[in-house]
Amino acid sequence: MKKAILLLLFVLIYTNSQAQKDFQGMAVYESKTSMADFKVRMEGNKNINPEMQKMMEERMKKMFEKTFILNFDKSASIYKEEEKLDANPQGGGFRMMSSMTGGGGTFYKNVKDKTYTVDKEFMGKEFLVKDSLASLNWKMEAETRVIGGYTCYKATAVKEASKTDFRNFRPKKEEEPKKDADKPAEAKKTNFMDAVELPKEITITAWYTPEIPVNQGPEGYWGLPGLILEVNDGKTIILCSKVILNPKEKAEIKPSSKGKVVGQKEYDETVMKKMEEFREMNQGRGDRGGMQIRIGQ
Template sequence: MKKIIITSLLLVSMFSNAQNFQGVAVYESKTSTAEMMKNFGGNREITPEMQKNIEERMKRMFEKTFILNFDKTASIYKEEEKLDAPGQQGGGRIMSSMMGGGGTQYKNVKEKTYVVDKEFFSKEFLIKDTLTTYKWQMSGETKMIGNYTCFKATAVVKTDATDFRNFRMSGNKEEEKKKKDSIASSKKTNFMSDDIEQIKEKTITAWYCPEIPINQGPDKYWGLPGLILEVNDGTTVLLCSKIILNSKDKVEIKASSKGKEVSQQEYDEIVKKKIEEMKEMYGGQGRGSRGGFH
């Protein structure tokens, strides 16, 4: 216990006195492919061997490494650059966008803003918006992540409608029938299948480290009195595997400026519209989308 207190005091002093303080945190992402397949009801027609093969492919797609460079007020979060697997170059980028990932994410916790550059269907976008304010529920529960003592916090958040991991097969058949009849009568179109519904809310579990008093975290997460070292949203886990503080190699932490500037809502609408076009192209009796944007 004494070692932790001394280390914590030294770190707080280092953060307070170092004007050019910087740190790097490496995160590994893991997505429960079994949980995702469960959400979509599985497929009784495929053999156990085929299911195992699908899960392995999904595992390779979802298991990634991310780098978070941060200072006292801002951070840059992006996927570690790797060569695309054969045959995944084009589809991988599209799927990345549909999973809510891709691009370089800049967060400024002092100004409470974020900027993300993304490529979607060969068009570059620059998403600028206000950071989500999480209503974190603090807990006294602790656990060790590496050599750091971390505290638990949870928050209920609205899910991203452009991330297919936030969808599942509808469970209530009677209610679903009414829903389909209503949709058919009003001739409305959903960007997902009529048999699929969005999970509206998720409970996020975060583990933060007060020994590193930085109000930052991986992906879009922030707002705790210490660097977030682990986040679990029920499907995907982001876990810190390495931390380097005050390295001699400094990184310029600034927002990207490339791409068409849009808000998060505008970008989400663009993605939804393109997915609707893809649905028509593959399921609209031969009608096709020309691709690209209008």
């Protein structure tokens, strides 16, 4: 009898171990960044008609509204933008800005080893960024809400703003206008990079569900006792719209291997250098026409 019980116990432990090993999930996230502070206009360029301007504004919208797929298991995950056919592929500055808004490449993170690998294309060059995962000091809150049928708990954290993530930039605070009741306030025209600034820190609000007990989330977010279903940094909201546990088709969860291997610091320095070159190249174009940003009404 003891042998039978021991055998049954062994079978149960083995079965549970295999189930844990084979466990996998898939989550769909919708990412949206508010651009309400900025108004895109084509100033002084006779070659840009209303139809072209509309197209440019639609491209800007696409850059800040994306769909991502997260495939995860107990220890690792891959997060990648959903592939879509685009009849009007982006080019030039739009492609550069798009690569800085979370799109493109595969973000792999291993929460067991606390490392991540992400392949990025920037200015025609491929990079493979490898580094350690940042550990956020999450503050657990008692507040709850339901997302997609899952009970979620609130957690907040403060983190340093990334210099190479365009979504972190905010409009510069304008100087107080001179008091003149007879003259209406005029919008300020400026080069785009001169119109924004980067805050030192940003506050993150996350909602996670212990009902899916994995230490995972979208992008580089992790470290909570349950799958993160929503992240909000004040400008960008990443919200899970669908979850499938143990899908029939298993995804291959492994890091990319293409591109020049660099650390995050080296990659950031490369991007910042190119951004400065881009800013200098576009200075003075206001008189010759081109895309500018109107700050204000």
